[in-house]
Amino acid sequence: MTLRQAIMDRWTTVHRFCRLHPQLNRSTVYQVVRGSYGGDMARQEKRIWDVLNGTDEEALVFEVIKGDACAHCNAPQPCTRCDHTFRIAARAATRFFSG
Structure with a gap:
């Protein structure tokens, strides 16, 4: 399952997920989901997955x-x-x- 699918399955939109998790930067989440993040992609993906998994x-x-x-x-x-x-x-x- 991709990160985008996991977010969509639980919150129906990336926007809603971002609104409910203000500890994550909204533009960073969108860039990571699109695969266009210019920084440490693995680190940001881990942060987002941790939020999704409650860890x-x-x-x-x-x-x-x-x-x-x-x-x-x-x-x-x-x-x-x-x-x-x-x-x-x-x-x-x-x-x-x-x-």
């Missing part, structure tokens, strides 16, 4: 950071105000610990 380490780290931070916050829940900062922290932590 995306960055997303898991994001959830841990968000859960802990939100538990100590007085803002009404659920809140997405700090998600951008949490995603940056999750990306940095994942890169640091993955070598």
Whole structure:
């Protein structure tokens, strides 16, 4: 099964998949699906497959950071105000610990 087929089977459009997974850059996903990505194609394909399979380490780290931070916050829940900062922290932590 190709990456495009896997995305289409579960989300019907690449656009919907990208909208529901903001940790992935939309233009990168489209380029990888088309086969025209100019960077490390294997690395990006792995990231997308990890998200599809629910094994995306960055997303898991994001959830841990968000859960802990939100538990100590007085803002009404659920809140997405700090998600951008949490995603940056999750990306940095994942890169640091993955070598």
